[in-house]
Amino acid sequence: MRIAFVASEVSVAQQAWRKLVERYGNVPPEQAELIVTLGGDGFMLRTLHAYHALDVPVYGMKLGRVGFLMNKHRLDGLPERVARAHTASLFPLQMAVVDAAGNHHVALAFNEVSLLRQSNQAAHLEVQLNDTVKLPNLICDGIMVATPAGSTAYNLSAHGPILPLDANVLALTPISPFRPRRWRGAILPHRTGVMLRVLDPGKRPVSATADFHEVRDVHTVAIRQSGGQGVRLLFDPEHNLEQRILDEQFAVE
Numbered sequence: 001m002r003i004a005f006v007a008s009e010v011s012v013a014q015q016a017w018r019k020l021v022e023r024y025g026n027v028p029p030e031q032a033e034l035i036v037t038l039g040g041d042g043f044m045l046r047t048l049h050a051y052h053a054l055d056v057p058v059y060g061m062k063l064g065r066v067g068f069l070m071n072k073h074r075l076d077g078l079p080e081r082v083a084r085a086h087t088a089s090l091f092p093l094q095m096a097v098v099d100a101a102g103n104h105h106v107a108l109a110f111n112e113v114s115l116l117r118q119s120n121q122a123a124h125l126e127v128q129l130n131d132t133v134k135l136p137n138l139i140c141d142g143i144m145v146a147t148p149a150g151s152t153a154y155n156l157s158a159h160g161p162i163l164p165l166d167a168n169v170l171a172l173t174p175i176s177p178f179r180p181r182r183w184r185g186a187i188l189p190h191r192t193g194v195m196l197r198v199l200d201p202g203k204r205p206v207s208a209t210a211d212f213h214e215v216r217d218v219h220t221v222a223i224r225q226s227g228g229q230g231v232r233l234l235f236d237p238e239h240n241l242e243q244r245i246l247d248e249q250f251a252v253e
Helices: 011-024 041-054 078-084 241-248
Strands: 003-007 034-039 058-062 086-090 093-099 104-109 112-117 123-129 132-140 142-146 169-175 186-189 194-198 206-210 213-215 218-225 231-235
Touching: 003 011, 011 034, 011 078, 034 041, 041 058, 086 241, 093 112, 093 206, 104 206, 104 213, 112 123, 112 218, 123 142, 132 142, 132 169, 206 218
Parallel strands: 003 034, 034 058, 058 231
Antiparallel strands: 086 231, 093 104, 093 218, 112 142, 112 206, 123 132, 123 194, 142 169, 169 186, 194 218, 206 213
16 A cells, blocks of 8 residues: 655654654655544644545544544554544535635635634624525624534534534534624534625624635635535544544533
């Protein structure tokens, strides 16, 4: 099997990279049958953004602080672990932004697309679903659309729901909502088109971020599941992603 090993810059990941390359060899990602990423969830996200178009499965080993998308790091038995691994398909969101200058920006997000106020003024947002206005004026610090894989990240810290990976839904979660007081978000069919329009953007500026790609001073943000191919993540059967999502809902720490 032709394997491409990619590692974050932290020393422990670099040390593991050298040992794994010595044991199994290494090829460029463009020539690989498997990409093994060494680091934490942040580096995994960057790997997915860099190589998702290659349609090569990705197997992560945890060598960072957060490793929800990663497997345990071990030097031995990699081919056997990969052969036994369960596959989870992740489909990114596409964010299309028009900013204050009229410029257009497009970016993908495997975790979430989030809008956040840029100043001490609360954001005022109009929320449309499939071209129908659902909230004419949401007053909040921000709002996000999260994928199932991303539902345990920023979405969870904002009290959004944890989504099963195969549920074909997205989480629409407000960040510190003020009005309407009783609105705590929604679970959307995965093909729902979301349009967020910033009201009074001159006085109440808002930024939009797709994973780690930020656009500031946005006017409108359109979000929908990307029509392109998803990415295949591989997980050890004893700790697959579905089990992690289930366990996270009962975490007490």
